[in-house]
Amino acid sequence: MFLEFFYFLRSRKIDVSLNEWITLLSALRCGLHKNSLLGFYYLCRMILCRSETEYDRFDQAFTDFFGGVEKELEISDELLSWLEKPEENLPDKDLLELMMEAGKELPEDTVLDMFRDKLEEQDEQHNGGRIWIGTQGKSAFGNSGYCPSGLRVGGEGKHHMAFTVASERHFKDFRTDQVLDVRQFQMAFRRLRQFASLKENNELEFDVDGTIHHTADRGGILDITYKPPRKNRIKVLLLMDSGGSMDAHIYLSNQLFQAATKSNHFKELHIYYFHNIIYDKVYKDPTVNSLSAVDVDWLYKNYGKEYKVILVGDAMMSPHEMFEPRRQWKTNEVLPTGLECLRTFLSHYPYAVWLNPIGLSRDEGGPFNRSRIQTQRELPMYPLTVDGLTEAMKSLLVRK
Amino acid sequence: MQELFSGSAGYVASDELMMAVNIAITLEKPLLIKGEPGTGKTMLAAAIAEALGKRLIVWNIKSTTKAADGLYVYDVVQRLYDSQFGKEGVDNIRQYIRLGKLGEAFSSDEQVVLLIDEIDKADLEFPNDLLWELDQMEFFIPETNETVKSRHRPIVIITSNAEKELPDAFLRRCIFHYIDFPDREQMKAIIGVHFDHIEEDLCEVALKAFYEIRGLKDIEKKPSTSELVDWLRALIAGGVDQETILEKVPYAGVLLKKDKDLLTLKKSLKG
Numbered sequence: 001m002f003l004e005f006f007y008f009l010r011s012r013k014i015d016v017s018l019n020e021w022i023t024l025l026s027a028l029r030c031g032l033h034k035n036s037l038l039g040f041y042y043l044c045r046m047i048l049c050r051s052e053t054e055y056d057r058f059d060q061a062f063t064d065f066f067g068g069v070e071k072e073l074e075i076s077d078e079l080l081s082w083l084e085k086p087e088e089n090l091p092d093k094d095l096l097e098l099m100m101e102a103g104k105e106l107p108e109d110t111v112l113d114m115f116r117d118k119l120e121e122q123d124e125q126h127n128g129g130r131i132w133i134g135t136q137g138k139s140a141f142g143n144s145g146y147c148p149s150g151l152r153v154g155g156e157g158k159h160h161m162a163f164t165v166a167s168e169r170h171f172k173d174f175r176t177d178q179v180l181d182v183r184q185f186q187m188a189f190r191r192l193r194q195f196a197s198l199k200e201n202n203e204l205e206f207d208v209d210g211t212i213h214h215t216a217d218r219g220g221i222l223d224i225t226y227k228p229p230r231k232n233r234i235k236v237l238l239l240m241d242s243g244g245s246m247d248a249h250i251y252l253s254n255q256l257f258q259a260a261t262k263s264n265h266f267k268e269l270h271i272y273y274f275h276n277i278i279y280d281k282v283y284k285d286p287t288v289n290s291l292s293a294v295d296v297d298w299l300y301k302n303y304g305k306e307y308k309v310i311l312v313g314d315a316m317m318s319p320h321e322m323f324e325p326r327r328q329w330k331t332n333e334v335l336p337t338g339l340e341c342l343r344t345f346l347s348h349y350p351y352a353v354w355l356n357p358i359g360l361s362r363d364e365g366g367p368f369n370r371s372r373i374q375t376q377r378e379l380p381m382y383p384l385t386v387d388g389l390t391e392a393m394k395s396l397l398v399r400k
Numbered sequence: 401m402q403e404l405f406s407g408s409a410g411y412v413a414s415d416e417l418m419m420a421v422n423i424a425i426t427l428e429k430p431l432l433i434k435g436e437p438g439t440g441k442t443m444l445a446a447a448i449a450e451a452l453g454k455r456l457i458v459w460n461i462k463s464t465t466k467a468a469d470g471l472y473v474y475d476v477v478q479r480l481y482d483s484q485f486g487k488e489g490v491d492n493i494r495q496y497i498r499l500g501k502l503g504e505a506f507s508s509d510e511q512v513v514l515l516i517d518e519i520d521k522a523d524l525e526f527p528n529d530l531l532w533e534l535d536q537m538e539f540f541i542p543e544t545n546e547t548v549k550s551r552h553r554p555i556v557i558i559t560s561n562a563e564k565e566l567p568d569a570f571l572r573r574c575i576f577h578y579i580d581f582p583d584r585e586q587m588k589a590i591i592g593v594h595f596d597h598i599e600e601d602l603c604e605v606a607l608k609a610f611y612e613i614r615g616l617k618d619i620e621k622k623p624s625t626s627e628l629v630d631w632l633r634a635l636i637a638g639g640v641d642q643e644t645i646l647e648k649v650p651y652a653g654v655l656l657k658k659d660k661d662l663l664t665l666k667k668s669l670k671g
Contacts, residue, residue, distance in 0.1 A: 019572055023427060032423050039419065046420050050571035051562075052434060052578035216476035219483060 005065055009048065012061040016048050023047050037066075204228055235268040237303055237349070241313025242273040242286045245368075249357035252384055253312055256355070270303065276317040277338040277371075278345050279326070296341075300348050308396045309352035312384065315372040316358075322371040338371075342378055352379050353392040359383040411440065411447035412582075412589045420577035421448060427575065430516075430534055430556035432566075435579030438624020441559040445515035448555065455512045457554075459501035461521045467529030470502035470516075471539050472548075493543050502530075503548055506537060511552035520560045527570035535573060582625065584611065594629050598636070605645045606632055612646075613655060618664045623655040630654050 002025070009016050024047045033039040041062060049058050210225035217223070240253055257271070272282040278296060285292035322338040336344070346352055354375060360383055375381060380395050382388035405421045407413040413421075421444075424431035433441045449456035459470055475496045483490045499507060505514040519527060533539045534556065538549035558574065560566065582590060584607055591603060610631070614622050623631075634651040644650065649665060656662050 015568075017572055023429070027423060027427055030426050032419075032426055034419075042416055042419055043423060046423055046575050046577055050568070050574075050576055055578065213476050216480035220480060 008065050009058075009061055012057060012064075014048060014054060014058055014061060020047055235303070235307045236270070237299070237307045237309045238269065238271045239278065239282060239309065239311045240271065240273050240286070241276060241311075241315075242283075242288050243275055245314055245316050246357075249314065249384075252357045256312060256384065256389075268307075272299075274313075276313070276321055277315075277342060279335070279338065279341050296345065305348065305350060307349060307351070309349040310392070310396070311352065311354045311379075312357070313354070314356055314358050315354065315375040315381070316368040317371045318368065319370050322374060339374060339378075342375070346379055351396050353396055354379055354381040355384045355388065355392055356381055357384040359385070359388075405448050405451055408447040408451040410450075410593055411443055412586060412593060413444070413447070414579075414582075414586060417444070417577060417579060420575060424557075424575040425555055428553050430558050430574045432558045432560060432571070432574035432576045433579060434560050434562055434576070436581050436622070436624060437561065438626050439579040439581060440625065441579060442515070442517055444559075445513055445557040448557065449513040452513070452555075454555070455508070455510070456515065457501055457505045457508075457512050458515045458517060460517045461519050461526070463521050463523075465522045465526070467526055467533075468500075470500040470530070471533065472500055472503050472541055473498045474541075474543055494546075497541060497544060499548070502533060503539070505554040506539070506548050506550040508554070509551065512554045514554040514556045516556065516558045518561060519558050520562060520566065524567075528567050531569060531573065581614075587625070587628070590625060591629070591632065595632065598632065602635065602642055602645075603632070605642050606635060609646050609649055610655070613649070613665060616664060616668055619656070619661050621656070621658050621661060627655050 006016060006021055024044060027033070027043055027047060028040075033043045044062070045055065045058055049055055204226035205228075207225045207227040210227060211223065214223035214225055215221065238257075240257065246253065272284060272294065273286050273288055274282050275288045280296050281293045282296060282299065283289070283292045284294060317338075322342075325337050326335040327333070356372070360376070360381060372381075380392070382392040382395075405413075405418055405425065407418060420431060420433075433444060435441055445458070446456055448454075474493070475498060479490060479493075479496045489495050502514070505512050536549075537553050538547055540547050587607060587610075588603065591598060591607075606628075610623065610628050613619065631651060631654045634654050635645070638651065640650050647669070649655075649669065652662060652665055656665060
């Protein structure tokens with residue numbers, strides 16, 4: 001009966017597993033939600049969310065599912081006083097049953113209209129009913145009740161309805177699928193630590209502690225043991241698009257640059273710049289001037305296949321930069337297209353990802369999007385967000 | 401139904417937090433607490449232990465801590481030494497098994513509160529290594545062929561500073577609660593716990609300044625509760641004129657620990 005919410009959450013990318021769901025159900029059986037919607041909200045959040053980054057998504061999903069309406073309406077003092085205190089506590093019923101029964105989604109207008117009618121008709125106190133304005137019932141009006149799409153009328157601040165709490169979207173800042181800002185820069189930096197536990201090959205090193213342990217264990221007969229090294233072997237090549245359309249994203253790229261350089265988890269980190277696409281040269285300087293140029297061939301020679309390559313850029317360029325063969329103006333020699341250069345580059349570096357600060361819009365029109373879509377076909381592209389970065393790091397661990 | 405936690409004299413807990421604790425106790429699941437530094441994550445376990453009258457066992461996690469350390473340590477080197485001197489009881493392996501904090505909590509005669517502090521400090525695999533033990537609240541010692549099983553499932557509180565991502569399988573088994581930074585009302589209550597007497601006005605003004613500083617955009621290390629308490633102490637000891645607190649923020653060094661942040665504050669005060 002309650003599974004709808006389960007699948008709804010899953011459809012909203014809150015990865016609830018059956019285990020957690022069963023935990024939630026048994027918690028409800030124990031009455032831990034205290035028969036209030038707010039309690040139910042907290043209970044769900046505590047059991048189903050695994051990180052504060054999920055709170056915002058959960059809040060939104062909760063509000064959408066149980067759709068709350070709370071509007072200021074003029075309510076007589078008399079009515080408020082009825083609602084002030086439920087006269088007696090009604091016997092505990094299954095909250096969920098009540099909620100599901102009552103929660104046939106009522107459109108806001110209908111609820112408000114009904115409420116106005118009730119306001120005119122009602123002349124006594126109601127508790128536990130399902131029609132009138134009162135407490136603890138299933139009517140769409142009143143407080144301490146179970147109707148999810150109802151109006152709260154009066155009641156104590158402590159029990160301000162779950163929606164109000166949920167709809168405040170207090171945890172918006174913690175979302176990870178937003179484009180990085182200063183706050184989240186730290187998080188991105190930490191994500192890069194994923195590299196740290198990686199074992200590149202099966203070479204073993206002498207294990208002093210293990211040898212002592214095993215030798216002692218055998219009463220002094222030498223027993224040498226080996227263990228996989230825990231040293232970090234990750235080598236990173238960071239290539240950043242600079243200038244032109246990237247100027248708008250300078251701040252963001254800068255954050256990533258800082259994150260990468262500050263993180264001392266890599267065995268090696270080399271940073272180069274390019275403009276729009278890599279032809280035969282990259283540059284040591286973000287100004288991309290010929291003085292700091294380095295041949296791509298030099299990269300191939302000096303940095304082997306084991307390097308993880310992170311390309312950062314919006315991949316937006318005029319189509320001829322990518323698809324037309326270039327000409328050496330002095331000798332009139334035909335040079336490979338940008339796309340061919342990119343493919344050559346990727347053939348040297350099997351571990352490569354592209355991070356895009358403008359995200360991956362579905363917009364396919366326009367000449368500038370053509371190059372982006374083509375790039376996406378060539379190598380995995382992720383938006384330059386915390387989530388995108390994490391995904392990118394994951395895909396860097398395997399050959400594409 | 402078990403005893404319920406409802407805060408303690410020295411610890412101000414929000415309703416949600418109390419609820420989280422009680423849910424964890426009832427469901428017998430570990431409670432994972434995250435939150436900004438200085439929101440009282442570590443203090444929580446002590447408060448629970450005090451409120452429920454139970455013994456507190458603290459397992460502080462360091463970057464070198466291994467999961468096995470928490471269960472038991474078999475001191476083979478000591479045994480080797482002893483064997484060379486023909487000491488008595490060398491045959492008895494049990495003598496060389498020392499229980500770790502987790503083992504201690506499991507083998508206790510009464511229910512205890514176990515705090516696993518800053519679990520994210522340890523290796524990435526650390527939480528995964530504890531899955532079975534925390535689920536079943538038991539572990540096996542192959543050397544002595546013994547199983548250490550808890551008679552009373554301990555109340556497990558785990559704190560994390562989100563330095564590392566915890567594995568999903570581990571998170572799935574925990575009740576999760578994020579302690580939000582206390583708002584002004586809660587903060588007043590917290591200050592009330594720390595100070596016997598404090599002038600209402602001073603407290604008001606200081607809190608205003610405090611939240612304004614926290615709200616500054618470029619502050620890297622936001623001041624937390626403990627810094628506020630220290631600052632209040634400094635203000636009282638220095639006998640600072642209340643009028644100047646908002647304008648000049650005296651003893652700002654107590655609140656902000658980074659040069660850059662102090663500069664930011666200075667700029668904002670001028671502007």
